Amino acid sequence: MKEAAWSVKGRWTDAERKVVMVTGANSGIGLALCTRLLAREPSLHLCLACRSTVRAEGARRELLAAHPGADVALLRVDVSDVESVYRAAQQIKQRYTRLDYLYLNAGIMPNPRINWSAYFSGLFSRNVVRMFSTGEGLLTQEDSVNEDGLQHVFTTNVFGHFILIRQLEDLLCHPDTPSQLVWTSSSNARASAFNASDPQHKKGCEPYSSSKYAVDLLSVVLNQQYNEKGLYSSVVCPGLVMTNMTYNILPAFFWTLILPIMWLIRMFTNTYTLSPKNGAEALVWLFGKKPVSLDPLVKYKSSTSGMGKNYVQADKMNVNLEDAERFFEYLIKLEAEMNEKYK
Numbered sequence: 001m002k003e004a005a006w007s008v009k010g011r012w013t014d015a016e017r018k019v020v021m022v023t024g025a026n027s028g029i030g031l032a033l034c035t036r037l038l039a040r041e042p043s044l045h046l047c048l049a050c051r052s053t054v055r056a057e058g059a060r061r062e063l064l065a066a067h068p069g070a071d072v073a074l075l076r077v078d079v080s081d082v083e084s085v086y087r088a089a090q091q092i093k094q095r096y097t098r099l100d101y102l103y104l105n106a107g108i109m110p111n112p113r114i115n116w117s118a119y120f121s122g123l124f125s126r127n128v129v130r131m132f133s134t135g136e137g138l139l140t141q142e143d144s145v146n147e148d149g150l151q152h153v154f155t156t157n158v159f160g161h162f163i164l165i166r167q168l169e170d171l172l173c174h175p176d177t178p179s180q181l182v183w184t185s186s187s188n189a190r191a192s193a194f195n196a197s198d199p200q201h202k203k204g205c206e207p208y209s210s211s212k213y214a215v216d217l218l219s220v221v222l223n224q225q226y227n228e229k230g231l232y233s234s235v236v237c238p239g240l241v242m243t244n245m246t247y248n249i250l251p252a253f254f255w256t257l258i259l260p261i262m263w264l265i266r267m268f269t270n271t272y273t274l275s276p277k278n279g280a281e282a283l284v285w286l287f288g289k290k291p292v293s294l295d296p297l298v299k300y301k302s303s304t305s306g307m308g309k310n311y312v313q314a315d316k317m318n319v320n321l322e323d324a325e326r327f328f329e330y331l332i333k334l335e336a337e338m339n340e341k342y343k
């Protein structure tokens with residue numbers, strides 16, 4: 001941190017204080033992650049990167065109520081708006097000299113619709129457990145286009161974060177003291193929803209699934225490109241968590257009604273973490289891990305057993321490495337266009 005902008009708090013020196021930034025930190029899994037990180041390491045400097053100042057201030061108040069001595073800063077960024085990302089990156093570079101952890105957590109699933117016929121036929125098929133744990137084939141969304149002509153889901157869930165990382169390279173790449181990127185991906189990520197010729201998912205109706213698979217691809221290539229420079233990337237699935245995102249799929253009363261069924265499902269699949277605190281398990285677990293010990297081809301999944309015990313399950317990802325490289329090239333090209341427009 002640059003001392004001119006940020007005071008050094010009592011006991012900890014700048015070198016000892018880890019700097020952690022979380023996008024989408026004002027609610028759900030992001031906010032639970034912040035709470036748990038502060039409980040684990042009170043000396044952190046935590047920066048909440050959010051699009052709404054009011055909601056970010058609310059989250060900061062909540063965190064300080066639980067951890068009165070905590071050092072929590074706010075940063076305004078709308079990851080669906082590339083120009084806002086460039087502006088935020090400038091501010092970050094003025095405030096900090098390094099970032100130890102960047103949690104790329106902000107995400108959207110706009111206008112979700114349930115395919116009830118797929119749901120009922122899935123109920124009586126061999127795939128029933130997979131259907132309930134990944135939501136495969138059950139959800140469609142209606143996407144839109146932003147002012148740059150980019151797909152909204154792709155920009156929010158992937159590209160805005162990619163620009164942020166690229167702009168912050170100098171703060172993230174220190175070979176002697178590695179930094180970590182942690183993406184909140186999903187087990188809903190599906191290769192067949194992603195089309196390498198249409199990476200923004202302009203033509204399909206599963207932009208969420210496509211964007212999360214794109215995150216998985218990107219994380220793999222980021223490791224190939226940046227590990228030598230001291231930057232590591234991991235992907236996480238928080239499981240099914242009751243947050244604003246899921247309450248947007250079905251009305252709250254319906255979820256309350258089926259809560260006993262969801263507890264029951266937890267006996268068969270440990271992916272029903274349900275609370276944001278449980279959902280943050282894998283994200284918190286990664287915080288303590290040496291990045292070199294992590295497998296770049298693994299998705300770390302927050303899991304909760306039928307008895308309510310939290311743990312992390314490491315599942316090998318099924319990613320197409322050719323698609324990953326092609327996708328990275330696409331992102332670099334798109335970034336060059338945006339650099340020309342906004343830098």
Ligand SMILES: NC(=O)C1=CN([C@@H]2O[C@H](COP(=O)(O)OP(=O)(O)OC[C@H]3O[C@@H](n4cnc5c(N)ncnc54)[C@H](OP(=O)(O)O)[C@@H]3O)[C@@H](O)[C@H]2O)C=CC1
Pocket residue numbers: 023024025026027028029030049050051052055077078079080081105106107108156184185186187237238239240241242243244245246
């Ligand atoms: N809930 C679940 O079951 C699962 C969630 N996930 C992933 O977890 C992540 C967090 O979601 P979750 O906590 O569930 O849902 P929430 O809706 O509670 O959290 C999403 C966060 O992202 C922020 N956000 C959305 N759009 C933008 C934007 N354009 N710029 C900046 N911030 C933005 C939201 O801010 P605001 O309050 O302003 O909207 C909010 O803070 C997402 O990436 C989601 O895909 C993955 C698997 C399962």
Ligand SMILES: CC(C)=CCC[C@@H](C)[C@H]1CC[C@H]2C3=C(CC[C@]12C)[C@@]1(C)CCC(=O)[C@@H](C)[C@@H]1CC3
Pocket residue numbers: 114131132133134135138139185186187188237239240246249250258261262
């Ligand atoms: C649980 C019962 C009895 C009914 C609910 C059916 C669906 C609404 C539900 C089943 C599997 C869920 C699921 C998700 C959303 C809601 C379901 C489709 C996600 C796709 C939400 C976002 C994610 O990222 C995934 C990890 C979730 C996977 C499971």
